[in-house]
Amino acid sequence: MTQTLAPSCSRSTAAMFTGLKCKECGAEYEAKAVHVCELCFGPLEVVYDYEALRQTVTRESIEKGPNSIWRYRQFLPVETDNPIDVGTGMTPLLQANRLARRLGLKRLYIKNDAVNMPTLSFKDRVVSVALTRARELGFSTVSCASTGNLANSTAAIAAHAGLDCCVFIPADLEAGKVLGTLIYAPTVMAVQGNYDQVNRLCSEVANTHGWGFVNINLRPYYSEGSKTLGYEVIEQLGWELPDHIVAPLASGSLFTKIHKGFQEFVKVGLVEEKAVRFSGAQAEGCSPIAQAFREGRDFITPVKPNTIAKSIAIGNPADGVYAVEIANKTNGNIESVNDQEIVEGIKLLAETEGVFTETAGGTTIATLKKLVEAGKINPDETTVVYITGNGLKTQEAVQGYIGEPLTIEPKLDAFERALERAQTLDRLEWQQVLV
Ligand SMILES: *Cc1c(COP(=O)(O)O)cnc(C)c1O
Numbered sequence: 001m002t003q004t005l006a007p008s009c010s011r012s013t014a015a016m017f018t019g020l021k022c023k024e025c026g027a028e029y030e031a032k033a034v035h036v037c038e039l040c041f042g043p044l045e046v047v048y049d050y051e052a053l054r055q056t057v058t059r060e061s062i063e064k065g066p067n068s069i070w071r072y073r074q075f076l077p078v079e080t081d082n083p084i085d086v087g088t089g090m091t092p093l094l095q096a097n098r099l100a101r102r103l104g105l106k107r108l109y110i111k112n113d114a115v116n117m118p119t120l121s122f123k124d125r126v127v128s129v130a131l132t133r134a135r136e137l138g139f140s141t142v143s144c145a146s147t148g149n150l151a152n153s154t155a156a157i158a159a160h161a162g163l164d165c166c167v168f169i170p171a172d173l174e175a176g177k178v179l180g181t182l183i184y185a186p187t188v189m190a191v192q193g194n195y196d197q198v199n200r201l202c203s204e205v206a207n208t209h210g211w212g213f214v215n216i217n218l219r220p221y222y223s224e225g226s227k228t229l230g231y232e233v234i235e236q237l238g239w240e241l242p243d244h245i246v247a248p249l250a251s252g253s254l255f256t257k258i259h260k261g262f263q264e265f266v267k268v269g270l271v272e273e274k275a276v277r278f279s280g281a282q283a284e285g286c287s288p289i290a291q292a293f294r295e296g297r298d299f300i301t302p303v304k305p306n307t308i309a310k311s312i313a314i315g316n317p318a319d320g321v322y323a324v325e326i327a328n329k330t331n332g333n334i335e336s337v338n339d340q341e342i343v344e345g346i347k348l349l350a351e352t353e354g355v356f357t358e359t360a361g362g363t364t365i366a367t368l369k370k371l372v373e374a375g376k377i378n379p380d381e382t383t384v385v386y387i388t389g390n391g392l393k394t395q396e397a398v399q400g401y402i403g404e405p406l407t408i409e410p411k412l413d414a415f416e417r418a419l420e421r422a423q424t425l426d427r428l429e430w431q432q433v434l435v
């Protein structure tokens, strides 16, 4: 065991979480590095004292907090007053008027975690929470099973916190995701297999090495970080809930935690209750949750992933059934889109809003478009779309679909000729569109 005693971190006098509880049978557990119920194998979830939260947290106290996810510290499962704060969270909520007009919506917002700090995906939220808790629980080595972004976040934030780090990824990941992990000098295990095989291997390592795996034995803490994507949207909409959200689904955790975040702020009186519809997005090449939703099943049939959307390619999603449940109960939908639609989604968001997202974001935008076209999003609904990762990390996905620069000699007439040619080409394209 490399587990050592926790460094003397300053304890808050009033941590608001009280322990863990099985989501299935309700059995209670101490807030240690455990994630599965011993009685029924259900997932464990963090429990809070909502009455205490109602009495201590106000809109004003949150607004006075740090400009990061730690402004919601009382709603996160950590005891310290000095969490690992690398500026994660409080990303822009953009009003997407041009994309809205293109799709025929009235009020559309993009929650832009393509620019989340420090590694440009929403995973920095969950890892900041997991590593803060890992330190409290006395782990000196942290690890994860990753589809790419999680490895980036774990390696970066572990470096900042001075923790040893060993991450596991599928061997066929995009170059940008691999480089974006190696730069922080962790140990990187590139496993010859898909994510689900990586995950299975990590479950065994977690049992034998005593490491803190952010998405395995620390999963109850890690997953709570995604609630901040719910809190921030409420705050950024002027302390109101939206009518409809669209988010990508890998394990389904992010989706269910946005829902939990919304419910918690209602429960403690920070926002007025409202029915919010939850719609999820998957890539057709890995869509076990969308398939279950479509067929009205309450169980997931695992699939073997085959899609360019590697960051959300989980064939056996741990929180899939809960995601289906939320989509059903909120009158939402779960849809899937093919790889070509994903590329078009990436381009559409870039061309209309100036946001360059990765394949997961392309999946979400393409799903948004599909839902609107099918009449499953009402034009009058205030809709928030979650963009969870940055396009610079998956450049190979759009290579060959984005035109080329006009190479010219450094002369004015060369420029004029090239410009003329470009404008003619533009006109021709428009004529083709009009035919
Ligand atoms: C991990 C990831 C998701 C979804 O994660 P969940 O497992 O469903 O919580 C979505 N988008 C990106 C870019 C990701 O890296």
Ligand SMILES: [Zn+2]
Residues within 6 Å of the ligand: 022, 023, 024, 025, 026, 027, 037, 038, 039, 040, 041, 042
């Ligand atoms: Zn149980």
